[in-house]
Every structure is written in C-alpha cells, then in structure tokens.
Amino acid sequence: MKFNTKAIHGGQQNVDPGYGAVMSPIYQTSTFEQISPGQHKGFEYARSGNPTRSAYEKAIASLENGKHGLAFASGLAAIDAILKLLKPGDEVISTNDLYGGSYRLFNGIYKDLGIKFHFVNMQDPTAFLPYLTEHTKLIWAETPTNPLINILDLEALSKIAKTHNLLLAVDNTFATAYLQRPLEWGADIVMHSATKYLGGHSDLIMGSVVVSDDALAKKLYFIQNASGGIAGPMDSFLALRGLKTLPLRMQRHCENAKAVAEFLQQHPKVERVFWPGLSNHPQHDLATKQMLDYGGMVAFTTKGNSYTEALKFLERLKIFTLAESLGGVESLAGHPVTMTHASIPKADREKTGIVDSLIRLSVGIEDKTDLLLDLDKALG
Numbered sequence: 001m002k003f004n005t006k007a008i009h010g011g012q013q014n015v016d017p018g019y020g021a022v023m024s025p026i027y028q029t030s031t032f033e034q035i036s037p038g039q040h041k042g043f044e045y046a047r048s049g050n051p052t053r054s055a056y057e058k059a060i061a062s063l064e065n066g067k068h069g070l071a072f073a074s075g076l077a078a079i080d081a082i083l084k085l086l087k088p089g090d091e092v093i094s095t096n097d098l099y100g101g102s103y104r105l106f107n108g109i110y111k112d113l114g115i116k117f118h119f120v121n122m123q124d125p126t127a128f129l130p131y132l133t134e135h136t137k138l139i140w141a142e143t144p145t146n147p148l149i150n151i152l153d154l155e156a157l158s159k160i161a162k163t164h165n166l167l168l169a170v171d172n173t174f175a176t177a178y179l180q181r182p183l184e185w186g187a188d189i190v191m192h193s194a195t196k197y198l199g200g201h202s203d204l205i206m207g208s209v210v211v212s213d214d215a216l217a218k219k220l221y222f223i224q225n226a227s228g229g230i231a232g233p234m235d236s237f238l239a240l241r242g243l244k245t246l247p248l249r250m251q252r253h254c255e256n257a258k259a260v261a262e263f264l265q266q267h268p269k270v271e272r273v274f275w276p277g278l279s280n281h282p283q284h285d286l287a288t289k290q291m292l293d294y295g296g297m298v299a300f301t302t303k304g305n306s307y308t309e310a311l312k313f314l315e316r317l318k319i320f321t322l323a324e325s326l327g328g329v330e331s332l333a334g335h336p337v338t339m340t341h342a343s344i345p346k347a348d349r350e351k352t353g354i355v356d357s358l359i360r361l362s363v364g365i366e367d368k369t370d371l372l373l374d375l376d377k378a379l380g
C-alpha cells in the first residue's frame with residue numbers, strides 16, 4: 001500500500017468485530033469479560049491492551065513501516081519507556097539540540113538514577129565517537145531539531161549505531177512518518193509526540209513508539225504494561241482520526257511554511273531564517289535526501305537580537321496564536337527562550353544558538369496570504 005492509502009487503512013482491518021464499525025469504537029472500559037479463567041477474546045485488562053489503543057498502535061506502526069506500535073499517555077511517557085530499557089551505569093549519547101522536555105527528563109530524572117548522558121552536536125555524525133565507551137547503549141537523535149530546525153543524517157547515525165552495537169532512537173515528532181521514516185534508514189526505535197502533527201488538531205496529549213525488532217518490542221511492551229503510562233481510548237481514537245488526514249495536512253503545512261520562510265528571508269527586519277527547504281540552509285541537501293518535503297516548522301531571529309522586540313512581535317500577532325506546542329491545524333508562534341527551552345540553562349542554550357530574538361513558528365494550514373500579512377504587520 002502507498003502511504004496515503006495506509007494513512008486510512010494501515011493495520012485497520014476488522015477494528016470492530018462486533019458490528020463492523022468503519023472507525024474503531026472508543027472502548028471506554030477498564031476490563032473485559034472472560035469466558036473461562038484466562039480465556040478471553042484478546043483483551044483482559046485495559047492497561048495491558050485496549051482495542052482502540054491497539055487500532056492506533058497498528059496504524060502508526062504501518063505508517064512508520066515498522067512491525068510494532070506502542071501508544072503512551074504523552075510523548076514524554078513514550079521517551080520514559082524507552083529509557084527504561086537502560087540500567088544504572090549505562091550511557092546515552094544525545095543530540096544537544098533537542099526538545100527541552102526530553103533534556104529535562106534525561107538530566108532531571110534519569111541522571112540521578114545512574115544513567116550518564118553526553119549531549120553532543122550530532123550535525124557531524126562522527127562528533128560523538130570520542131564519547132563512546134563500553135557502557136554506551138543508546139543514541140538519542142531528533143531531526144529536524146527543535147527549535148533550530150537542524151537536520152541530522154539518519155543513515156550515517158544508524159551506520160555508527162550498528163558498528164558499535166548501540167540502539168538508535170529517533171524523535172520523529174517534527175517530520176512525522178509522512179515526511180521521514182527513520183526505521184527505513186536503519187534506526188531501531190522511532191518515537192513521536194502524537195500531541196503534535198499526528199493528532200494534528202491540538203486536542204490531545206499522547207505519544208508513540210514504533211520498532212521492528214520483535215525482542216525489542218517485547219521489552220517495550222513489558223515496560224508499557226509494567227509502568228502503565230498508556231494512552232487512553234479517547235486519545236487513541238482522536239490520534240487515529242488525526243492519522244487519516246496526516247498526508248493532506250502535511251502537504252499544506254509544508255506549502256505554507258515555504259511561503260513563510262521565503263517571505264521572512266526577504267524581510268528587512270529579519271536576521272536569519274531556519275527552514276531546511278531554503279537552499280542556504282546548511283543541511284538542505286541532506287533534508288532533500290531523507291525527507292519528502294521540509295516540514296511546517298520555521299524559526300527566525302531578528303536584527304539586533306532584541307528580547308523586548310521579540311516579545312512585542314509575539315504580542316502583536318493576530319492569526320498566529322502565542323502558545324507552546326506545534327503541529328496543529330492552526331498557526332502558533334513561540335519564544336523558545338522563555339517558553340519551550342526555559343528549562344535549559346542560558347549558557348547551554350546560547351551555545352546551541354537559542355538566542356533572545358529567536359521565534360519559532362508552527363505554520364498551520366490557514367490561507368497563506370493571511371499568514372504573511374499577519375507576520376508583516378507584527379514585524380512592524
């Protein structure tokens with residue numbers, strides 16, 4: 001099946017054996033009747049498995065071209081489950097340009113539990129070789145990165161991971177399976193905050209993990225059931241509904257982001273624009289190689305790098321909503337320094353280029369003429 005067909009039908013055969021509903025019903029139940037002790041119709045207790053969650057898990061696995069999907073209560077619960085594959089003494093090499101909440105989880109919780117993290121710039125995939133030790137178990141990559149929209153070379157990272165027998169996990173939230181499928185480049189684990197583009201309508205918090213290896217899937221399923229950070233049936237239903245229109249929405253997100261990036265690039269008040277579709281983006285060729293299109297996230301800085309000007313710009317926007325998050329149908333704007341990346345110390349932040357005037361846009365699917373007008377007015 002081609003991707004657009006999979007988005008509607010992937011893993012979705014017989015989602016309602018009872019009545020043949022075309023969409024998976026919302027199985028809002030905690031438990032399932034057993035015919036005789038231990039004998040049931042595939043589900044026994046809804047932490048261990050729920051048909052609505054299972055329908056979503058099969059759909060996302062199909063879209064990522066993986067074998068096994070797992071759905072969690074949030075993107076961070078999904079990352080948490082992946083980190084539980086590790087033991088005290090293990091080491092992780094993570095990209096240094098990553099989602100602030102991932103950094104907080106690594107550094108604020110798992111570090112104290114005895115896991116060592118090295119945060120390195122992975123734009124040069126060999127840069128982390130000096131940090132490899134016999135204890136290194138996992139590479140954590142995110143591409144495109146947040147908020148600077150840098151691109152990491154998935155094929156190169158996966159070759160290094162294979163050579164050194166490490167797991168490669170990729171946070172695919174920004175690209176989605178429509179634009180990029182890390183498992184096809186050799187990654188072992190792909191993770192999503194389904195809260196963003198997969199759900200697509202800013203109405204849920206959810207996460208997912210997809211893998212192809214059966215033994216790895218078994219371990220993750222054990223963790224999902226044992227730790228219990230599962231996605232509920234209502235959220236699973238909404239995310240599944242979101243997946244159906246993922247290709248259509250992503251096409252419009254990319255088209256509008258292109259218009260926004262090109263508009264900002266020629267604007268006299270703008271210093272720099274970060275969008276991998278621009279030919280002056282440092283990893284433009286790499287993005288072209290591993291992604292179908294360049295995504296809906298655009299970041300930029302203004303001339304003079306003024307903190308107050310950045311805040312004023314955000315206050316003046318009318319159509320772009322000033323809010324955390326991304327990936328919904330509506331356009332959002334944010335200020336990483338005070339919002340998403342506030343938990344990263346200033347010195348670390350500035351090392352990676354997250355400066356005071358940096359604005360991050362999640363370009364929605366509205367009419368692009370209105371979006372450009374809004375940006376132009378707010379820039380003043």
Ligand SMILES: *Cc1c(COP(=O)(O)O)cnc(C)c1O
Pocket residue numbers: 074075076077099101102142146171173174192193194195196205206207
């Ligand atoms: C939002 C986000 C997360 C965390 O997901 P939640 O659903 O908010 O827990 C992780 N990674 C990236 C890239 C994100 O944008």
